[in-house]
Amino acid sequence: MNIIFVKHGDKYSAEHVNRLYHQLIQYYPDANYLCYTDDPTDVCIPCMPVLTKPTLKFWWNKLALFSEDLVLAGIKGRCLYFDLDMDIKEDPTNFIKWGGLNILDAYWKADMYIPKHAYDVRINSSVITWTIGEQNHIWDHFLSNKDYFMRKYAGIDRFLVHENIEFNTHYDGIVNSVANEFKNAPIDMYNGIKYDVERNTI
Amino acid sequence: MTLKETLYKNALKAIEEIYVNSKYDPDVDLYRSFDIMNSVNENQIKNKEWLVDTLLPYIDQDKLKHVVILGSWYGLLSVMLQPKLSSDIEIRNVDSDKQTLMFGRKLIQDMDVDNIVFEEDDAGEYFFEKSDKFQLIINTSCEHMEQDDLSLIISMKPRDTLICFQGNNYDSIQSHINTHDSLESFVDSLGLYKVYHSETLEMENYNRYMVIGI
Numbered sequence: 260m261n262i263i264f265v266k267h268g269d270k271y272s273a274e275h276v277n278r279l280y281h282q283l284i285q286y287y288p289d290a291n292y293l294c295y296t297d298d299p300t301d302v303c304i305p306c307m308p309v310l311t312k313p314t315l316k317f318w319w320n321k322l323a324l325f326s327e328d329l330v331l332a333g334i335k336g337r338c339l340y341f342d343l344d345m346d347i348k349e350d351p352t353n354f355i356k357w358g359g360l361n362i363l364d365a366y367w368k369a370d371m372y373i374p375k376h377a378y379d380v381r382i383n384s385s386v387i388t389w390t391i392g393e394q395n396h397i398w399d400h401f402l403s404n405k406d407y408f409m410r411k412y413a414g415i416d417r418f419l420v421h422e423n424i425e426f427n428t429h430y431d432g433i434v435n436s437v438a439n440e441f442k443n444a445p446i447d448m449y450n451g452i453k454y455d456v457e458r459n460t461i
Numbered sequence: 462m463t464l465k466e467t468l469y470k471n472a473l474k475a476i477e478e479i480y481v482n483s484k485y486d487p488d489v490d491l492y493r494s495f496d497i498m499n500s501v502n503e504n505q506i507k508n509k510e511w512l513v514d515t516l517l518p519y520i521d522q523d524k525l526k527h528v529v530i531l532g533s534w535y536g537l538l539s540v541m542l543q544p545k546l547s548s549d550i551e552i553r554n555v556d557s558d559k560q561t562l563m564f565g566r567k568l569i570q571d572m573d574v575d576n577i578v579f580e581e582d583d584a585g586e587y588f589f590e591k592s593d594k595f596q597l598i599i600n601t602s603c604e605h606m607e608q609d610d611l612s613l614i615i616s617m618k619p620r621d622t623l624i625c626f627q628g629n630n631y632d633s634i635q636s637h638i639n640t641h642d643s644l645e646s647f648v649d650s651l652g653l654y655k656v657y658h659s660e661t662l663e664m665e666n667y668n669r670y671m672v673i674g675i
Contacts, residue, residue: 312607313607313638314607314638314639315638316635316636316637316638317635319635375491376491376492378492404557404558405636406557406558406605406636407496407558407560409635409636410492410496410635410636411492411496
């Protein structure tokens with residue numbers, strides 16, 4: 260199994276990658292850890308350079324994980340992706356679903372009013388599982404009209420849902436969204452709030 | 462009816478059509494209506510007027526036969542430029558989003574602009590196959606294009622082919638992958654043989670740059 264992180268730009272540092280790696284390795288000692296990044300400085304795991312083309316900004320680089328380039332780079336098998344603004348507190352294995360594309364159910368948005376034309380969604384791609392080479396259609400579809408998609412959608416979660424990409428969600432209870440009411444879960448996620456790596460030492 | 466009035470009438474009609482169709486077809490893309498609105502908003506008009514007024518003195522209409530607008534969106538610039546040119550000059554809008562071509566054609570309905578053509582293609586790839594065809598190359602969305610594609614376009618064009626390129630420093634937009642901090646930086650990035658004109662237009666949230674040269 261591959262465990263993959265994406266670090267692009269200066270929002271997150273090598274420290275964020277390294278800390279998440281150290282949190283995860285106790286549960287997944289045999290995994291192949293990989294960081295997809297434009298700056299491998301101080302990252303303690305093997306890195307894969309970002310694609311030279313197309314140039315993408317922010318979170319859109321996550322979609323490149325579904326490009327043929329990962330296959331060509333010799334990466335094989337199952338992949339488990341984590342956003343960098345997370346804390347792994349316990350072994351999340353029993354909450355993780357495999358087969359196809361799996362992302363998070365954004366339980367904290369369950370009661371939120373979402374007008375159709377706002378394109379907001381009740382899923383979250385902070386934890387993703389898939390098998391290399393089986394989801395390349397996502398990247399290909401994004402490339403088919405990328406500028407329009409980047410204008411239309413404020414992020415890749417909306418792109419996935421509204422472009423009718425097939426997915427399932429991980430088992431309920433995998434994450435606790437710290438911006439919302441506490442929920443006991445193996446992973447704390449800081450989605451949408453400032454994440455400070457020094458806040459919690461390992 | 463003035464050209465601008467006709468343009469807005471057509472834009473409203475296109476938006477109305479999207480809304481009406483969305484009542485019966487769940488696959489209709491409502492965002493497209495917002496995109497069309499943005500393409501003809503005050504800033505877009507201001508910017509295109511600036512371009513047309515500035516560019517015209519550099520155009521030799523006796524030699525100009527074919528104009529290409531790379532990354533043309535819904536073709537607003539072609540609508541504003543064409544009436545200022547001789548009617549036998551063809552303006553070719555090229556954009557990779559095929560929906561922009563369909564709606565672009567709707568926006569020019571009832572206008573006396575016979576020589577405006579829309580084509581679906583990647584701007585760079587389209588130009589690389591036809592690099593000798595055009596005497597004027599316009600690109601008002603350099604911030605969306607890879608720098609090496611822009612450089613390749615300039616290196617492949619005949620020496621005397623005029624270019625009019627625009628970029629900006631609007632870095633916070635997700636799809637703006639090639640912005641510049643200054644006009645000088647934008648001019649330098651293009652590596653032109655001769656720069657005839659370079660200027661900055663200050664917009665509310667950003668600066669827009671324009672370079673005319675060969």
